[in-house]
Amino acid sequence: MGTKVGLWIDHRKALIVAVTDKGEEIRLIISKVEKQPGRSGGLRSTTPYESQLVPADDSRERKSTGHLNIYYNAVIACILDAESILIFGPGEAKGELKKRLMKNKLGGRIVGIETIDRMTDRQIAAKVRQYFKENRDKKGT
Secondary structure: OOOEEEEEEOOOEEEEEEEEOOEEEEEEEEOOOOOOOOOHHHOOOOOOOHHHOOOOHHHHHHHHHHHHHHHHHHHHHHHOOOOEEEEEEOOOHHHHHHHHHHHOOOHHHEEEEEEOOOOOHHHHHHHHHHHHHHHHHHHHO
16 A cells, blocks of 8 residues: 545645555644734724835735745645545635646545545544545455
């Protein structure tokens, strides 16, 4: 059996569970992408020229995109040798990662994409083990 990988991903973190004949390995990758900054309490500033002190939206967007590129590249580097990849998580990051995998000619290794909300690390690892165990059992019969 080759390496089978399941990963839960959103824009803040990716938990990668690699299942092999020798056991299981779990890696955590934290993204440097920050939430869009907002005003505390939603209050409007009364300071003159305050808007000039806040970075423009396009510069924040470029910075965020740069951090996402680094983040996705780190995730892909961890799953390069996987023969099967299961991707799940709550938001848009799943689809963004899938596009990057397709671009890197790794899209054929994706065996499933699921939308799943928050999970603990143990729940994620259990889901990956269960998914690949069920698929192995189906192939065996």
